[in-house]
Amino acid sequence: MFFNKKSPVVSTELDLERIPKHVAIIMDGNGRWAKAKGLPRVAGHQQGMEGVKKITVAASDLGVKVLTLYAFSTENWKRPASEVGFLMKLPTRFFDTFVPELIQNNVKVQVMGYIDQLPTETQKAVQQAIDQTKNNTGMVLNFALNYGGRAEIITGVQNLARKVQTGSLSPDQIDEEQISNALMTAPLAPYQDPELLIRTSGENRISNFLLWQLAYSEMVFLDQHWPDLDADGFKQAISIYQGRDRRFGGIKEDKK
Numbered sequence: 001m002f003f004n005k006k007s008p009v010v011s012t013e014l015d016l017e018r019i020p021k022h023v024a025i026i027m028d029g030n031g032r033w034a035k036a037k038g039l040p041r042v043a044g045h046q047q048g049m050e051g052v053k054k055i056t057v058a059a060s061d062l063g064v065k066v067l068t069l070y071a072f073s074t075e076n077w078k079r080p081a082s083e084v085g086f087l088m089k090l091p092t093r094f095f096d097t098f099v100p101e102l103i104q105n106n107v108k109v110q111v112m113g114y115i116d117q118l119p120t121e122t123q124k125a126v127q128q129a130i131d132q133t134k135n136n137t138g139m140v141l142n143f144a145l146n147y148g149g150r151a152e153i154i155t156g157v158q159n160l161a162r163k164v165q166t167g168s169l170s171p172d173q174i175d176e177e178q179i180s181n182a183l184m185t186a187p188l189a190p191y192q193d194p195e196l197l198i199r200t201s202g203e204n205r206i207s208n209f210l211l212w213q214l215a216y217s218e219m220v221f222l223d224q225h226w227p228d229l230d231a232d233g234f235k236q237a238i239s240i241y242q243g244r245d246r247r248f249g250g251i252k253e254d255k256k
Ligand code: FPP
Pocket: 027, 028, 029, 030, 031, 032, 033, 045, 048, 049, 052, 070, 071, 072, 073, 076, 087, 090, 091, 094, 143, 201, 226
């Protein structure tokens, strides 16, 4: 089955049977977007929030099961206090205006990260959105907030070590499944690992995002800044993914 969206700028044909089930995005370039327009960095984050709305609806419409967005990393605390303060208020602004549309689109909100270290107001906004959308059965919109891949692995390994210490797990039982289940993506089962990672704004690195889960993901790096990415750009990234040849370390069937 093919999807052909006619647009004066881009025409993207997608195979709707091969939409990645889990798409993760590093939403980069808010600051550069703002600078290029002579605006303060926070204006870029504000516009970036509008981008989250657009891409959430686009992903849900295409049948993506999980959309994970890197909204705040464990390293982002190093930014100026005023910028961190603005970023911490974004979830409140986002959910205040967007929860009705999330419900309309049957989207369920989940959050992963060290949430207890966020300001109380941010925690409340996030928890409220989780509660308000908990009965939705469509796409999961999973925000990585105060998330870091190495910290996540450390926490997961510590939890496994505690089980070994109390005797409920033997070291030999630790396998890929045990580790996957010890990570913050465990509640996304059976879609813990993204098939596709998108990063905007021309940087080709993963910046401590989903280190374990990205082992076999296709990576698509786009030049646009995050606030400029629209539904067509998102579809183009999926089209690039669909053009890739995923072998998971094996060989192509016809080369056997
Ligand atoms: C990276 O761009 C972006 C961030 C650190 C923040 C991302 C946040 C949003 C897109 C809004 C999130 C919305 C919700 C609802 C939580 P950058 O600031 O590093 O850009 P630069 O590299 O150009 O400076």
